[in-house]
Amino acid sequence: MSSTASRPGPPGDRLLQRLRRLPLPARAAVVHVLGQLLCLGVLATLAAARDEDLVGALTVWDGQHFLAIARHGYDVTSGGRVPNSPAFFPGLPGLMALVTQALGIPAVWAGVLLSWVAGVVAALGLVRLGAHLPGLGGRRGLVLVAVFALAPMSVVLLMVYTEALFCALAVWALVLLLERRWLAAGLLSAGAGLVRPTGLAVAGAVVAAALVAWVDDQHSWRSWLAALVAPLGFVGYVAWVGARTGDPLGWFRLQQQGWDTHIDLGAGTARYVLHTLRDAPALLDVVTVATMVAAVVLFVVCVRQRQPWPVLVYSGLILLEVLGSDGIMNSRVRLLIPAFPLLAPVAARLARERLPQLVRLLLAGGLASCWYSAYAVLIYPYAI
Numbered sequence: 001m002s003s004t005a006s007r008p009g010p011p012g013d014r015l016l017q018r019l020r021r022l023p024l025p026a027r028a029a030v031v032h033v034l035g036q037l038l039c040l041g042v043l044a045t046l047a048a049a050r051d052e053d054l055v056g057a058l059t060v061w062d063g064q065h066f067l068a069i070a071r072h073g074y075d076v077t078s079g080g081r082v083p084n085s086p087a088f089f090p091g092l093p094g095l096m097a098l099v100t101q102a103l104g105i106p107a108v109w110a111g112v113l114l115s116w117v118a119g120v121v122a123a124l125g126l127v128r129l130g131a132h133l134p135g136l137g138g139r140r141g142l143v144l145v146a147v148f149a150l151a152p153m154s155v156v157l158l159m160v161y162t163e164a165l166f167c168a169l170a171v172w173a174l175v176l177l178l179e180r181r182w183l184a185a186g187l188l189s190a191g192a193g194l195v196r197p198t199g200l201a202v203a204g205a206v207v208a209a210a211l212v213a214w215v216d217d218q219h220s221w222r223s224w225l226a227a228l229v230a231p232l233g234f235v236g237y238v239a240w241v242g243a244r245t246g247d248p249l250g251w252f253r254l255q256q257q258g259w260d261t262h263i264d265l266g267a268g269t270a271r272y273v274l275h276t277l278r279d280a281p282a283l284l285d286v287v288t289v290a291t292m293v294a295a296v297v298l299f300v301v302c303v304r305q306r307q308p309w310p311v312l313v314y315s316g317l318i319l320l321e322v323l324g325s326d327g328i329m330n331s332r333v334r335l336l337i338p339a340f341p342l343l344a345p346v347a348a349r350l351a352r353e354r355l356p357q358l359v360r361l362l363l364a365g366g367l368a369s370c371w372y373s374a375y376a377v378l379i380y381p382y383a384i
Contacts, residue, residue, distance in 0.1 A: 024138070025124050028145045032123035035149025035366060036116075040158055042370035046378055059108055061383045062088070063160035070096035070107045086241045087254040091195035091233075092162045111160035118164040119157045123149070125171035126340065132178050133341070134305045135348030143358070144340075144347035150366035151343065152291060153334045153384070155373035163337045166195045170202050170314070170338060177209055177310050186226030193233025198338050201317035205310045206230035212309075261327030268326030284330060284380045287372060291333045295319060298342040305345060315341045330382050 019027055047054045059067060065085060070093040074085050092114065099110035123145045130141025148154065157164040173188035189206045193199030210227035213220075241251040255261040269292070276285045299315055307315075318339040322332055336342075350358055376384045 024127060024141075027139075027142055028123045028127040029120045031142050031145045032120055032149045035146055036119060036154070036158055038150065038366055039155045039370045039373060042367070043155055043158075043374045043377065046371075046374040050378060052378060055108060057377050058112060058159045060159075060377060062162075063111070066093045066096065066111060066160050066162075067107050069093035070100065070111070086244065087251065089162070089194055089196050089237055091191065092160075092165055094194075095165070096160075108160065112158070115158055115160065115164040118168040119149075121168040122157075122164060122171050122340075125168065125175055128175045129171055129178075129311075129341075130344075130347075132175075132308055133311070133344045133348075134307065135351065136344060140348070140351040143351040144344060146362050146366075147343045147347045147350065148340055150362060150369050151337065152287065152369045153337060153373050153376060155370065155377060156334055156337065156384070159377075161334075162196045163334065166192055166198065167338055167340060169195065170198075171340065173202050174205065174311055174314060174341075177206060178308055182210075182220070182222035182226035183229075186229035189226075189230035190233040193231060193235070194237060195233075196338075197234060198318055198321060198335075199234045200231065201314050201321065201338075203230035203234065204317045205314040208313045209310045255327075261325060263324060264326045266324045268329070269323050269332075272329040282380065283372075284333075284376055288329065288332050291336060292323060295336050295339060295342055296323075298345055301345045302342060307341060307344065311341045315339050328383055330380070331384055333376075334384055 019030060022030065043057060044054050047057050065088050069085055069088060069090070092111070095114055096107050096110040099105070099114060100107050103110070105113075126145050126148055127141035130136035130144050131138070133144075136144055149157070157167075169188050169192040173185045173192060176185040176188065185206055189199065189202040191199075192202045207227045207230060210223040213223045238251045239248075241254070242248040244250070245254075247253060272285075273289050273292070275281070276289045296319065299312075299319055302315065303312060318336070322335045322339075350361060353361065
């Protein structure tokens with residue numbers, strides 16, 4: 001026997017061999033965690049270089065609102081009244097309060113823990129969803145997980161923000177919908193509607209699927225019940241805010257008063273794009289415009305590739321909500337993270353590469369994306 005036969009391979013090869021022995025869901029979890037650790041490492045490095053607190057970076061902007069609600073409930077914080085706090089949906093801060101009580105940990109760590117766990121759950125759903133998407137069956141679905149974990153602004157999946165929790169609920173709702181598990185899909189949709197307003201996109205997919213099943217004469221009482229339950233999270237919370245404010249449109253008015261967020265059929269987006277192309281005020285603005293354009297192009301590609309139509313309905317409604325409303329344009333890259341099916345054509349193309357080239361491409365793109373995320377959190381002076 002030659003000496004090379006018994007010589008252990010490079011550490012990277014040994015790691016890949018061990019990963020291949022794991023079940024597919026476990027590999028998806030590992031891929032997601034590794035991608036997010038890269039994001040965290042870049043964020044921590046830049047925070048240390050700027051002498052800034054990493055925990056503070058994980059709780060900036062909206063994170064402070066969620067912490068205040070988890071600690072004190074709506075409207076009241078240690079610093080006084082916050083009239084716009086009902087604009088934030090209760091799913092994440094409510095769970096943070098429960099975890100804080102159950103584990104006896106500070107609210108900030110409850111929020112970070114929830115995001116980490118929800119991110120892994122979303123990764124498990126993505127690899128399952130990949131089985132229903134063109135070019136991503138089996139192990140290729142792991143590439144979709146990697147692209148999602150390393151996408152621009154994916155750092156918020158680590159932060160006290162709603163993206164991780166929402167994506168976990170949304171992706172599993174879509175998976176169960178495609179597998180005709182109506183009641184579970186409806187309940188997850190209702191849960192997503194308690195986390196953020198984009199829960200309407202999940203509910204829209206469920207309701208549309210139920211209508212098509214009725215047209216095709218494949219409906220059942222479960223499909224109708226799912227269609228009724230799916231929007232209850234969003235509708236119920238908006239109704240609660242309306243009752244509390246004495247205005248049926250109270251939640252929408254809070255959104256407009258606090259952040260000038262309102263439906264304008266894309267007029268604000270068009271103004272922002274033209275302003276950025278003319279003046280290029282900051283790197284983040286240029287990347288934001290590029291991301292919005294790429295999202296539209298990728299949606300067209302998804303249609304041409306014939307993704308399952310409930311998935312297309314979901315992605316299309318996310319795009320309509322993000323691009324068809326005015327408000328803080330700097331946050332558009334983050335707001336597009338829940339449109340994860342749009343990453344499928346990118347992942348399918350990368351999955352055709354040989355493994356060494358695939359790893360190099362993911363690392364190069366991931367490092368650039370992670371730096372951009374860290375820049376947005378630590379350097380860019382406006383809300384993300």
